[in-house]
Amino acid sequence: xxxxxxxxxxxxxxxxxxxxxxxxxxxxxxxxxxxxxxxxxxxxxxxxxxxxxxxxxxxxxxxxxxxxxxxxxxxxxxxxxxxxxxxxxxxxxxxxxxxxxxxxxxxxxxxxxxxxxxxxxxxxxxxxxxxxxxxxxxxxxxxxxxxxxxxxxxxxxxxxxxxxxxxxxxxxxxxxxxxxxxxxxxxxxxxxxxxxxxxxxxxxxxxxxxxxxxxxxxxxxxxxxxxxxxxxxxxxxxxxxxxxxxxxxxxxxxxxxx
Amino acid sequence: xxxxxxxxxxxxxxxxxxxxxxxxxxxxxxxxxxxxxxxxxxxxxxxxxxxxxxxxxxxxxxxxxxxxxxxxxxxxxxxxxxxxxxxxxxxxxxxxxxxxxxxxxxxxxxxxxxxxxxxxxxxxxxxxxxxxxxxxxxxxxxxxxxxxxxxxxxxxxxxxxxxxxxxxxxxxxxxxxxxxxxxxxxxxxxxxxxxxxxxxxxxxxxxxxxxxxxxxxxxxxxxxxxxxxxxxxxxxxxxxxxxxxxxxxxxxxxxxxxxxxxxxxxxxxxxxx
Numbered sequence: 188x189x190x191x192x193x194x195x196x197x198x199x200x201x202x203x204x205x206x207x208x209x210x211x212x213x214x215x216x217x218x219x220x221x222x223x224x225x226x227x228x229x230x231x232x233x234x235x236x237x238x239x240x241x242x243x244x245x246x247x248x249x250x251x252x253x254x255x256x257x258x259x260x261x262x263x264x265x266x267x268x269x270x271x272x273x274x275x276x277x278x279x280x281x282x283x284x285x286x287x288x289x290x291x292x293x294x295x296x297x298x299x300x301x302x303x304x305x306x307x308x309x310x311x312x313x314x315x316x317x318x319x320x321x322x323x324x325x326x327x328x329x330x331x332x333x334x335x336x337x338x339x340x341x342x343x344x345x346x347x348x349x350x351x352x353x354x355x356x357x358x359x360x361x362x363x364x365x366x367x368x369x370x371x372x373x374x375x376x377x378x379x380x381x382x383x384x385x386x387x388x389x390x391x392x393x394x395x396x397x398x399x400x401x402x403x404x405x406x407x408x409x410x411x412x413x414x415x416x417x418x419x420x421x422x423x424x425x426x427x428x429x430x431x432x433x434x435x436x437x438x439x440x441x442x443x444x445x
Numbered sequence: 446x447x448x449x450x451x452x453x454x455x456x457x458x459x460x461x462x463x464x465x466x467x468x469x470x471x472x473x474x475x476x477x478x479x480x481x482x483x484x485x486x487x488x489x490x491x492x493x494x495x496x497x498x499x500x501x502x503x504x505x506x507x508x509x510x511x512x513x514x515x516x517x518x519x520x521x522x523x524x525x526x527x528x529x530x531x532x533x534x535x536x537x538x539x540x541x542x543x544x545x546x547x548x549x550x551x552x553x554x555x556x557x558x559x560x561x562x563x564x565x566x567x568x569x570x571x572x573x574x575x576x577x578x579x580x581x582x583x584x585x586x587x588x589x590x591x592x593x594x595x596x597x598x599x600x601x602x603x604x605x606x607x608x609x610x611x612x613x614x615x616x617x618x619x620x621x622x623x624x625x626x627x628x629x630x631x632x633x634x635x636x637x638x639x640x641x642x643x644x645x646x647x648x649x650x651x652x653x654x655x656x657x658x659x660x661x662x663x664x665x666x667x668x669x670x671x672x673x674x675x676x677x678x679x680x681x682x683x684x685x686x687x688x689x690x691x692x693x694x695x696x697x698x699x700x701x702x703x704x705x706x707x708x709x710x711x712x713x714x715x716x717x718x
Contacts, residue, residue, distance in 0.1 A: 241611060273613030283604035286627060296612040299622065345608070352612055 192217040192356055192386040193238060198252035200233055202245070207233050209415035211252075213405060220378065220387045222401035222424065224394065226439065229409045230416030231390040232280075235358050238388065239275035240268055256356075273300060276349035278359040282341035282366070284333030284348070289316075289325050292333045292344055296352035311351050319347035320377050339370020346377065357381065359389035363396065375400050394440055398428050406436045476693050483690025493658060497684045498674075502691055504660045508575070508668030509698075511661050512654055513644045515579030520590050521636060523583070528594035528632075529620055552588035559585045560652035573655030576664040581653045582646060586639035593635020597628035634709045641702035645695065647672040671695050 191214040200208035208230050215221050223231040236242045237250060240261060253260045261271055273296070284292050293312045294302075302308055312329070316322040321343040325336070333344050342362060349357060359378075363371040378387060378400055391397050397404055404424040409416045420427060420436045431437040491501030527544075535541045563581030571577045601624050609619040625632075647670075655667035656677065669677075671691050678688040 239611065241607065244607070244610060269613040269615050271613075272611055276613075277607075277611035279604060279607065279611075281604060283602075283608045285605055285608065285623060295609070295622070299609075299612065299614045299618045348608075349612065 194255040196253045201249040203247040206415045209417050211418045213421050217386045220401040221403040222397040223390045223405050225407035229407045239272045273352045275356040276354035278362045280361040284344050288330045290329040293347050293351050315347045315351040319343045339366045356386040479689035480693030505671045505674045509670040512578045516582035516643045517640050519583035524590035525594050527591045532598045548588040557648040560649035563653035573667040574665045575661050578654030582643040590639040594632045597631030601627045630709050634706045637706040
């Protein structure tokens, strides 16, 4: 397996005629946790959503440049987008379980990808809820609505739902920003556990969180006049946090702006 | 001086709302007093007989439900399909605006015009029949149900859609497995309101389903709905008692539809977020 899960080259991203991302080039390592940090509105989430082409849902979005996922450009014409999104699953900022039962939430992905046998679905539901450290809490109420869980549990349910399609990469868009500290702790433990088998890319606002759990950190910043985001600095997390090379990175992580 | 003006204004506003409420009670009360003596199990479950149409109105109740349910079955797939297309697939532009405008215009066409159209088209094919009436009614309520379905689908939170796409679902899978199930309570609310309108419709029905007193079985059979029965009893002076009994029953059914629609609407507020 190659060292990089994603290789981003000369990536520009446009909303209508606004250039949101400006000429990004970097690689995201496989089986590691990479964090995107930067002030609000600096394009972190936009970049994340380029990685599984979720931005395609926006009518006026346009991408230039290439993003290779294990050596295959995901913006090539012959790419099957549902298959791509199955390989690169996404966890959102607000927990967004479907208003269905816990079981149906987890079984949603396998079902749309063609798993029909009840016994097979049962196995997937149990094993992924185990992986998401939620099984013990919900095993007796699988038919309850996913919306009846607490915020932190809902987010772990969403992680289970994503894991159920057996992805290679997990994208997380500020997965802990809407939940309490204890649940955050649980989810961070879970991310650590998942790193062994998956590539994880997360956007975070929380410097400590980025420092605690990621191995690699990318710092993005929007230029003042144009508003376009550039990659300012990218490297090993401990180096970025202890010896930032760029003055702007240092200012940001020491809390001088953002 | 200002305070007196204020008081007068409040009194007038209060009175106008009181008049609305009073009118409702007078109307319902009058129908209740006149109609209640007629209501009995026999009235619900037997055929009319004699020149004064004594006995029951079973065939009319049956024909009314038959027509309404048939119209509901015809209108649902078209309305939901149209709503899905307009909200999910169609590119915003002239065609969409024209379809919306068409639907709105259609909903303000007088029902007798629908009846005439149904007579010219459907009756000439099927004769006076449940199917001719059902088709006419479904055309009539299509705009209402379609607009309600559109609103219901648009009200589904974007996060559900993104979650589904994010798991690798196709657009159709997302619509079928997430959008429609989540929107369903509100779609049903719209459908029930539309059906309520069909249920109480008279003009479009007697031109298409006919006036024959018949317990309809096949969709090609004619029938007389409760509203048509009521109309004939009253205009031809056959029996005002039976007319009021029919009116009371009709009001009870339609009020139940309204309560059902409200109940469904409330449930959807609780269910989706």
